Amino acid sequence: MSDVLKLEAPLGDVIRKSKLKAIKSIVSSFQPINNDKIEFKNNEHSDKNISLDKIQIVANRFITIKRLGSGGFGEVYLAKDKNQNDLLIAIKFENINTSRPQLSIEKYVFEIMYECSYIPKMFYFGIHNEYTVLAMDLLGPSVEDLLNFCGRKFSLKTICMIMEQILRGIEALHNHSLVHRDLKPDNFLFGLGMKSHIVHLIDFGLCKNYRHPLTYEHILYRTGKTLTGTARYCSLYTHHGLEQSRRDDIECLSYIIIYLAKGFLPWMSIKNSNRKKRNEKLMEIK
Structure with missing residues (x-):
């Protein structure tokens, strides 16, 4: 089905065909911004x-x-x-x-x-x-849904069209002194109807201020933090337990781009019931 996109059909046409998944794609998870004392792991x-x-x-x-x-x-x-x-x-x-x-x-x-x-x-x-x-x-299918619909691989043009909107959304979030900390294809949803061509950012549960919203004073450098977000896409700094900032959102996006182009990431095949060991192996491959 990726041939549909390679033929440069309007993205909206492809999205409208997958509206049956629209209702199921609105699910998201949430958590306080001021979460120094409470850290969620892998969307508990x-x-x-x-x-x-x-x-x-x-x-x-x-x-x-x-x-x-x-x-x-x-x-x-x-x-x-x-x-x-x-x-x-x-x-x-x-x-x-x-x-x-x-x-x-x-x-x-x-x-x-x-x-x-x-x-x-x-x-x-x-x-x-x-x-x-x-x-x-109420939003429509996610980027992950669309990837499945299109045979688990996007054309370069489709990736550029999608990522341009995602980058604008992330830029706006950063301009408001926030970092997302859990970027992944499931958290980018297309709209419905007249907004079916717009990619929306959702799931602000792990958002955090990386700077003071009024003074713009940056948060302190910290170590020993637990892994916050989704291990598959999180940055190496996050794996090493460093406080997250804008750079980590951007690194997440780089893994997402590879995922959309290839349909997989090299560390997706890691299987280990021990979460800590699995994440350590994942970090090693990254």
């Missing part, structure tokens, strides 16, 4: 399971339709917005008693990045019964 899940056994009406506006999936924050549901002619949106539920609240950090990122076209839009944030909820754009 919330310690509070959520099960909504009936339709929920949130803020007398959003009506849940069905569960889409789960992430580190809790669970995400498909819903419709009565204030926008029953527009389909995604709404996330996080137990208010969780020991690691994360949706408030997601809210912060959405608010400061509201002008960026590569970041989803937030419609609502508040409390519903025993849950913190956040309503946002």
